[in-house]
């Protein structure tokens with residue numbers, strides 16, 4: 050018997066005597082939900098201090114729940130900060146029918162089908178952010194079906210990922226409170242701290258950074274994030290001043306689409322440059338990577354259209370020797386970062402915790418993969434309470 054034959058027999062033993070190909074399992078039910086997650090305090094980064102955005106008060110979450118005829122389930126989500134959540138939800142509702150009757154294992158086929166269904170609105174941005182919840186739910190289902198955490202389905206390089214905290218160092222937070230937050234995060238086992246910079250008063254940025262570095266000591270991993278608010282001249286001047294702070298990286302020093310500017314900065318500074326969180330497709334990340342625009346790439350699976358394009362970005366980034374630090378959504382990115390060949394960083398945000406019944410484990414500076422299959426999350430009652438719109442397609446078996 051061939052090795053493939055043995056696998057087929059083993060699969061059949063667990064699935065009513067049928068192989069995956071013979072089972073004919075199909076997606077029969079799709080549910081979409083739009084929820085608004087409120088934040089305890091309005092949040093400001095440099096985009097608010099330069100007057101470009103209002104403080105963030107809530108996050109729109111678009112959930113997809115899938116079920117197959119044989120009873121397999123999957124959950125995925127996309128999100129939007131400030132505007133866009135209603136649009137993503139509306140477009141996802143238009144696409145949902147296309148999943149019915151498909152074999153959930155054929156994720157690439159389904160992805161292409163959904164892309165063509167919405168081809169008129171493009172292959173980036175909101176158009177693909179409406180595909181993300183489906184794609185993420187399909188990967189979750191595939192791993193649940195295999196009885197594996199998603200990281201193991203991909204082929205993990207590690208069981209845990211070094212993890213840094215962002216939420217304690219925003220610009221609406223006074224420095225004395227930032228220093229308290231830093232101490233609490235450290236006591237809770239965080240492996241690194243990131244603070245926001247990029248405000249119009251650059252001296253204030255340096256004052257806050259200096260105080261945090263002093264509190265942490267010279268070697269504790271520390272990053273800064275300017276949220277795209279410097280011009281090229283300010284970025285190089287600030288970058289040079291910040292070389293003394295032994296930073297892990299300087300994040301989004303320039304406009305997210307300024308490939309040339311980022312490349313010049315990355316080449317001029319010893320401190321690594323990180324960017325990519327605002328990009329919304331594989332193609333945009335390809336320009337960044339091939340343009341030598343960053344040392345650390347920061348894709349975001351919900352934002353780029355799901356796990357399927359994220360895996361393509363990982364592959365390209367790894368082949369070009371870049372580091373990986375995915376943006377936000379640690380619930381998804383833990384699994385992807387664990388499968389990256391070069392030691393990555395995971396961004397810790399506690400904001401989404403109330404949406405799920407399960408929580409991730411932070412210990413010894415790292416976030417650990419649980420033994421729960423798939424992404425390892427189920428939606429909480431609180432997530433249902435924050436839901437304002439739902440739409441169901443097909444029949445739940």
Ligand SMILES: [Mg+2]
Pocket residue numbers: 274276300301326
């Ligand atoms: Mg950032």
